[in-house]
Amino acid sequence: xxxxxxxxxxxxxxxxxxxxxxxxxxxxxxxxxxxxxxxxxxxxxxxxxxxxxxxxxxxxxxxxxxxxxxxxxxxxxxxxxxxxxx
Numbered sequence: 212x213x214x215x216x217x218x219x220x221x222x223x224x225x226x227x228x229x230x231x232x233x234x235x236x237x238x239x240x241x242x243x244x245x246x247x248x249x250x251x252x253x254x255x256x257x258x259x260x261x262x263x264x265x266x267x268x269x270x271x272x273x274x275x276x277x278x279x280x281x282x283x284x285x286x287x288x289x290x291x292x293x294x295x296x297x
Contacts, residue, residue, distance in 0.1 A: 223260035224286040230258045232276045232283075247275035 214222070233243045240258070244251035249268055256262040257272075264272070273280045 219260065221286075222263060225264065225283055226258040226260040228283050228286045229272055229276070232278060233258075236276070243275065247271045 233240070236243075238246070240255050241251050244254040247254065247268075248271055253262060253268075254272075257264045257268075269280055269283065273283055276283075
């Protein structure tokens, strides 16, 4: 099933938020993927908004970043307005 434009925007926003937090910690995708115990190519696809990240993997990513899952889903970075899920 093809994604709607809104769904693709949400995936891009979540992936971008994850990338932002990873880069803030100075971690490469490879290093971070090992830390989160996630395949590196799968993780890279999440950051690019190509994969609809599973809940358990989102929890692993949040734990490895030291942030709450809700922060990743909100899509907020340095005071930005979060994702409108409506």
